[in-house]
Amino acid sequence: MSAPTTTRTTPSATTGRAAARLTAVSKAYGDTRVLDAIDLTIAPGEFVAVLGPSGTGKTTLLRLLNGFEKPDAGEILVPPRVTTVYQEPRLVPAHRVLRNVLLGQRRTKGNKSAALAALTEVGLERHARSWPATLSGGEAQRVALARALVRDPQLLLLDEPFAALDALTRLRMHDLLDRLRERHRPAILLVTHDIDEAIRLADRIVMLRSGSVAIDVRIDVEHPRTITDPRVVDLRERLLGELGIDPNPTKENP
């Protein structure tokens, strides 16, 4: 990636050019320290993927940014508009699709047409009057994406949003997310278990280990990225190594 990458690589705490900032944030549940004095700054428009084994505080990080949890120590700063897409669509079954996209907003004409536009963006305008129960998993998740984007978030939190989808649908969702990102350019924090997904989508990968940042790496590989690109292969091996997995059995020969 070119010019903007370099400006985004130096999000400085002093200039205030950040879409979210965590300073020395700690969180423990009982005796388990889930996050241990973690520092993380996300620049406006930056796409950060957070990787890490289960129980390393990935989801806690999102819950903190959402305000569902309070940090034990440290400071969390977020922009006014933060939205989330969860692993499950979390649509209200009693509301039709359009009304789900409007959730929490006034049902004014303007908001309705914005919601319809958001549904059009995710290719579901024909389903505006459908009930959530009649949608497939991928469709429901696209509605959840539309619901998150219609508020024009400055920070979009994605909590393993594609984990429950089949592989093909997941790839389509990656493309969709790419396109939506071009248009809206929110800062994005994606929590995922999928290293390939992280490499495919993100500008920067943060790997957590026992509550701290183990790796914080920028991906300076232009899009579209191929997993045969030597830089991608190197990064992939490094991330897998950090997870304690031997990358060679799954490595593909260029």
Next chain:
Amino acid sequence: MTAALDATPRTDRADAGEPADADRTAVTLARPRFLGSRKRSRTLSVTLRFAVPIALLTVWQVASSAGWLDPQILSSPGSVVQAAEELWESGQLTDFLAASGRRAAIGVTLGVAVGLVLGILSGISALGEDLIDPTMQMYRAVPFLALVPLLLSWFGVGEGFKIVLIAVSAVAPMYAYTYLGVRGVDRKVVEAARGYGLSGARLVAQVILPSALPNILMALRICLSVSLTGLIAAEQIGTTTGIGYLVSLSQQYFRNDYMVLCIVLYAVIGVLIDLGIRVVERLAMPWRSGVAAR
């Protein structure tokens, strides 16, 4: 995966990114508004639970001793306690409670058994639903007190009538909630259990009943409260024991202290029922400790 990634058409991020970035420089950051649930201390919770009943009692006591309350309207707490002592010393209080308790226990057990079986049959099979549900919905609409004359003519004024009346009152709520509970059991879990060879009574006992237990226990709560109403009706006639008899006695002799005592007794029984069900919930549903069915 490679092919799909390679094929992805992509616009240049540099062009799209720069102006958007500039726009967002002005964003002011703030701490996220706390949306989680606040932790409440157990002491505070217990205190609050007792606070309202104690406050009501205090107001009652103060109003009585200050002379604002005419004893003919509402007896003082002291005289109600006195009435209780009177009955206690004569042994009637224990006799009454034992007699009512026995009637309620047998009646509720019968009613709950019938309601439970019908509810399960109706909940698990379409045939059962077709056969049972319409009739039960009609039955549910009939106030059980309307059956008193009929039951009296069938069973006379003895114990049988009283027990049957309470049983009849318990069937409908038990049926309705069991049916709902069984219908609400996760179909996928049932399907998996069938796949692993469970069927019939074993399926019901091992999968369906445990999953429907929250509803069933809620039904039990309601049945027990309804049985108190049944007791008042049943014990108006042909008996000289029971708290329902006490109610009609106090009315007959216009003893305000006894009237209030009856209400207090019902309230205490209500609390005991609640505590009992909570204990059962804790023992029977260890997987959802702390989540009481209400």
